[in-house]
Amino acid sequence: MGRLFLATLAMATGLACAAAPGPLPGPGPRDTCPVCGMLVAKYPNWIAQVHYRNGHAHYFDGAKDMFKYLQALPKYAPGHRAADIQAIQVTEFYGLTRIDARKAWYVIGSDVYGPMGHELVPLASRADAEEFQRDHKGRRILTYDQVSPAVVAAVDDGRF
Numbered sequence: 613m614g615r616l617f618l619a620t621l622a623m624a625t626g627l628a629c630a631a632a633p634g635p636l637p638g639p640g641p642r643d644t645c646p647v648c649g650m651l652v653a654k655y656p657n658w659i660a661q662v663h664y665r666n667g668h669a670h671y672f673d674g675a676k677d678m679f680k681y682l683q684a685l686p687k688y689a690p691g692h693r694a695a696d697i698q699a700i701q702v703t704e705f706y707g708l709t710r711i712d713a714r715k716a717w718y719v720i721g722s723d724v725y726g727p728m729g730h731e732l733v734p735l736a737s738r739a740d741a742e743e744f745q746r747d748h749k750g751r752r753i754l755t756y757d758q759v760s761p762a763v764v765a766a767v768d769d770g771r772f
Contacts, residue, residue, distance in 0.1 A: 636663050636699055636710070639671035646670050646688045647677035648728060655727045657708055660734075663699045664692060674726040675702045675718060675734050676767055683761045702734035705744060709736075714756045717741035720763070721751025721772030730767050732759060 638659060639652040652659060652671040660678035663669045670689065672678040678700070681688045700713040705724075711734070718732040719741050725731060732754070735741040741753045751772035754763065766772065
């Protein structure tokens with residue numbers, strides 16, 4: 613019975629791993645942000661990305677432009693639909709790894725600037741966001757769902 617359990621566990625684990633998406637590819641050297649037109653690969657510490665089920669991807673030079681894109685999809689990506697998005701990722705500040713943007717925490721109003729000025733700085737956990745806020749004079753911590761078009765416009769204007 614022990615062998616059967618181990619064989620079943622190994623098979624289930626293998627199937628789960630096969631079903632899980634691997635790391636998403638990053639931008640190439642000529643990929644530009646659809647919002648501002650900047651070359652994205654020049655700013656690897658700030659890369660955000662939206663991947664579609666059909667394999668198409670858009671890359672951004674920061675979370676702020678990613679939110680602008682997502683909040684005005686018909687303007688920046690005619691023909692693409694939110695329902696077709698497979699993954700949304702941001703580069704988290706401390707580990708410089710790409711994480712699920714919907715699970716990230718964002719600090720605004722800090723003394724850390726992105727390629728386009730004031731930025732929504734992505735962090736992997738609430739604890740990281742609180743530490744970052746203390747260390748970098750951040751004004752507010754937000755979740756993905758709290759980042760409205762009004763918040764993005766305020767960050768652009770330096771109002772927090």
